[in-house]
Amino acid sequence: MIRRLPARVAIIGLLALPCSGQQMIEGPTSIAWNRYYDAAEVDALIDTLVRAYPSLLTIETIGASAQGRPLRVITLNNAATGAANTKPAMWIDGNIHGNELQATETVLYSIDALCRAHGTLKPLTELVDGCAFFFLPSMNPDGRAAWFSMQSSPHAFRTGLVPTDNDRDGAIDEDGPDDLDGDKSIGQMWRRDRFGTHRRNARDPRVLEVVPRDPRPDGSIEYGDWSLAGSEGIDNDGDGQVNEDGPGGYDMNRNWPCDWQPDHIQGGAGDMPLSYPETRAVAAWILRHPNIAAAQSYHNAGGMILRGPGASYRDGDYASADRAVYDSIAAAGAEMMPYYTPMVIYKDLYTVHGGFVNWMAESLGVIAFTDELWSDRRILQNGNDPSPEQMMRWRDRVLFGQTTTDWTELPHPEFGTVLVGGPNKWSSRLPPPFMLEEEAHRNFAFTAFHASQMPRVAFRSIELKPLGSDTWAVTLEIANDRRIPTRTARAAACSIGMPDTLTWTSADSDGPTVVAAGPVPNRLESAFNPVSAEPNCLRVNDGIPGLGARTFRFLVRGSAGQRATIRFAGEKFKAIQTEIAMPKAP
């Protein structure tokens, strides 16, 4: 007899269940995921991981950055289940913007997590055994190295380090920011101004508050003491501008050969597509790996799961079938990562020409996301962005002042007395160390889900129907039980890559012989559409849809006992094949 419990007791019981506890999986590495690593340390971690998991990981140096740092792609593949190029593969990169640090730690965490779980956790073991992963932890090691070693801000060193004449005066990188207060960060700079827009808050002088311009009762207007003068620096080249030509000064995520536009249309795009050593090396490598079926590019920040297009006029590049795939994967991500939101780049963020994921999706037909790691909504953990006051308290009470520099009054050669300080380079865009591991894990989990949706095909049914003496109709269904089709609608529409092929190979020289073959548009109907040539090799440009199947038919002549191999192969899934023998005529 089942005794009914009062509803309230049942709910309390459910809440008390230890539903989220789990022990860390033991493994050969002990990497701290609650800290950030500079470029050299990242290289050392890569070596550590490859030494720890030699049966799964291999390294390939695919090129070098502008300053000569190696670009190292780590392949994760279980060779016991096939070579990496025989499986669907996922590309995961980070840190194309040098300042977006946690992207790299998340890539490294993902490698460690997958390798550690292999052989222990069934879902991840199956994932690793069924596909390959290609990781590039930092696509911009120069920017990363500079962010750590030089004075910087949360937003600086997004660029690579090819010297660039941003102010077009003939000199290169001659007027970058200057660390006037010596805190190794580039903070804000306010100039003393008796008609200023701001004043320091009386209770908390760290706060510069706007002075209202409403006239007083006597008609006079109150002014502040300070006006914003930009970021910390001086006019090094004497052209009247401050910090207008710093190191580098471009955006490698605008340099890809998809809707690439020159600098006067897309700022930071570079002289031509793939004009930087990093982007050229990566593109060449990716083009040599047509089995890449999924891609994620880690960035920061904003808690965005972004897909293309980057420009409104390319909206049509995403057919409804592809949009459905993107939507379902992104929705899963939004559930796994609190306060992350699926977005379309041009519509919900801003216009981007020449973006990396746009190239992957629109030029190569790969389901690709940009994952913008970390959102300030995670500070309060209630879905809201903190107010300036709440942010100040967060920095004081949780971060204990580590991300701010006290204001310092200094003489400035152009502006007289300036006030320098404020939030330092650690102050935004990055999760604090104690939240970094969670950030990395949740994003890894999302990426693993994305990878798990790469196409996996199987013969769902094979039926032989006699059509006469030694003549048979062989009808077979090929199913894909994952969300991503074997060929995206984009790939099919634009003839990207090679079509899937369904081939019939007779074991005997005299048969069974294919006399006609083609797709069956409706598996419940008997009619099919024979192709006009080469019926023993059907080219399936549309592929097999995600979570769907397609039906094909061969009309063959063969005598009993003759055998043939039917093979279905394509660029982005593991090929399948089966052997059939001609039965006796009924």
Add this chain to the structure above:
Amino acid sequence: MHTICMLFALACGASAPSTARADEAVTNAIALARQLVTANPRSAEIMSIGASRGGASIECLRISRDLALAAGQPAVLVVGGLDGSRPGSVTIAVECAKRLLADPDKLDGVTLFVIPCANPDAFAPSAVRANGLSLRNARPTDEDRDGRTDEDAPCDINGDGVIAMMRRIAPPADAPPTHLPDPIDPRLMRTPDAARNLRATCTLHVEGLDKDGDRLVAEDSFGGVDVDRNFPHMWREFDRTAGEMPLSEPESLALARFITDRPNIYAALVLGRWDNLLRIPDHKPREPSGRFPAFLEEADRPLMEELARRWQSASGQERSADCDPAGSLALWMYAHRGILAVATQAWGCPDPPPLPEGTPAPPSDAPKPQDEDGAQWLLWIDRASIAGAFIPWQAFNHPLLGPVEIGGFAPHARSEPPAAELPRLGSAAADFTAQLIAGCPRPRLANVRARTLAPGLTDIEAEIVNESWLPTAPAMGRNSRRASPVVVSLSVPKAQVQSGQRVSVIDGIEGAGGRRPMHWIVQTAPGEPIHVDIRWRPQRTLRTTVIDGAVTANNEVLP
């Protein structure tokens, strides 16, 4: 329809009796270029700017009155040999160099770069002789996506030595007819017109077989990528002839890097398929973002008209063929690099010789074939008796298509000038290039008026003037800010500049007296010089000096 257009383009690019020795002509032209260097060691040198997909060196002549000065001078670029339909452009480019070397006064102060053969694979003997189709480079391509490359190229199936066109008579229902011989001149093809009961009777194909057994004729041709469609501006995505991405080809990448590495190039003459002189582009179409013109900045039209007038005066050319410039070198230089890039086919359909005396002229209201351009060519071919330029349609029984007729314009017949014309066209190119050199922009400080306002306070008024007829950059380059700017700077610290900018970056200055006013008030100690420097990357820095309100030097060339 698109496929048919492509087939026509292929046929137009195939070899013909008149160009069967195209590879030899190109080889001879390159040999002549080397001889020029040997004969003029102080004023010409040859260098390689890269290698083609097939491994051939892409060579560039660097020419200057004195090579020792070449590096610091403004430069003009001449490019030929971009595609195999124009082997004559290689000869014209070399002839241009030869004539200017013979007249060094015309090279005064300017360096000339000549890349005679930018796409050497297109003229490689193996490409020309084995396939006849040599528009592109040697990259193997799988146009029919069957996993094999270049396995079903067009070929000469009736043994007349030419790869021409085929018209399939009475095609089956699953390949319905698209064209018919024009009733006015059955040598030409036209599209059907139901209102006039003109029904399609045939389909058009490039001459060839079905070598790979896929029931398609000549659909996977020899190579490759069309170098002159592989540049980034308006690049045609997923057009396989345009490459898998912009600058995917070693030839286009080498050219692009050569040009971006040389900001001293202010003008270029491209001898190729596009023509922006006789066919000055429409300024209204926009590039995809809609922010800039796609082909021509409207303010550049008068300049293009003047350039066209000068080219026509030099060459006598009156007609040219229409060509989509998307992805072309010249358009990229103009739209993305701010270079005054002039594109010409150099030669167009000539005027037909007059009819023999006493022959009645055809009535002016006589009906014209739909293909008016083809009709114009036939008029010239017929009256001038150009042998082999048009191949009469001849019946042939095709193994796959059944009854066909093979014929049409011979490959290159409408793009390649007769060999006897090449020296004259080389002379025209030299004449025109000399005008580009003579028109080299020369921004300098003029009308300088300096005075002392008060002790230690100097007022300077001046103008940056470009008296040359060419601008420092076309309006496209000025508006896009892609061209080298004119940078004007004062030597004194910024704190001493009471009025005006210590450093001014001017996006460009128009030609024919284009000017920008400048005004400074500068604080100086007695006797302290104020240097005003004009920097424009193609030329050396010019310095004007003012001391105590007096101009003591004007536009001195700094080393």
